[in-house]
Amino acid sequence: MAFEKFKGAATRKAVGATVDGVLKYVNKDRQKGLNRLVDISEYLVGDLYPQAVFDGARNMIADPENKWMKYVNSMLDELDPHVVKTHILNIGYQAGFYGYAKTNRFEEEHGYRIPWIILMDPTSACNKHCIGCWSAEYGNRLNLSYEDLASIVRQGEELGIYFYMMTGGEPLVRKDDIIRLAREFPKSMFYAFTNGSLITDEFAETMRELGNISLALSIEGFEGDNDARRGEGSFQEVVKAMDILKQHGLIFGTSICYTS
Incomplete structure (x- = not known):
């Protein structure tokens, strides 16, 4: 081409x-x-x-x-x-x-391929202890500095990578740094998997203004199944987060863990 x-x-x-x-x-x-x-x-x-x-x-x-x-x-x-x-x-x-x-x-x-997406974990910290999730084993000890996160994106853009997926831990523990990344790199897209508990109207409005952050909310099914794994009240937190994102005209998806 x-x-x-x-x-x-x-x-x-x-x-x-x-x-x-x-x-x-x-x-x-x-x-x-x-x-x-x-x-x-x-x-x-x-x-x-x-x-x-x-x-x-x-x-x-x-x-x-x-x-x-x-x-x-x-x-x-x-x-x-x-x-x-x-x-x-x-x-x-x-x-x-x-x-x-x-x-x-x-x-x-x-002579070799460059991936179209980079997946990175800003932190291993999380405010929940969901059954079967590895992050509870690591606590909050593992973190990438903002400088490291920005360096990854900067090098990625030089290679032609403009899509960055974030997992954790709970990536929104670092939402201030995610916002900072989105501002510094407005041509890239940042997609974070989240339990939804840290989504506020203020954060959603910032997402709307920037336009280049979107979220996948973790949910396992209806309230009983979801809360059995994620803790009591988790289902209602996700529903509230979805309502907030919808009210601000934002794109969001879901992340579902298959179980027996």
Whole structure:
């Protein structure tokens, strides 16, 4: 692939302008705007993916009953526009297009692959003692300094990696440092697995302003099963956290531990 494509007209700024157009006319001509995003995607990375990928995306957009199109529509309807735009730019453009092209060029020059994501544990500390979780065995003794975390991201971006997944311990024990990382590296995405107990309105509002932090909330099922593993009241903490994140128009997912 010609890496130079990303230095010309089809830059992050141009993609961002297209996303702005989709969001501005979200209830007028959404299909046209989404197809425009597919067109730009095909221009940027059409030589890295088969034609069927782009044709499939256009067919999905044309079918309002498609399950993935329903998902896209619900996100556009319910999420904060800045959060949507940042996720598209950071995951779609920066990680998926620019970063992927950069790592492919690196492979051509040096002969080995660069991963598309880095998983790191800011801390082993946690405010819970869930059954079967290893972090309780380590306590709060293991921590990466902010300087080390920033160095990992800085080196990763140089290689073309713009997606950083955080586990622990409970990563939100270090939420001030996660916020600091998101501010220092606005083109990267930070995704943290959390028990949800440390999510507040203040933190959610900061997430909304930044746009490049998202969360996966740990939950094992309904209240009885969940609290049997995670402690009494844990289920209600997660439900409250979900309500807070939804109220602020944020993207979030779940992390579920399969058991017998």
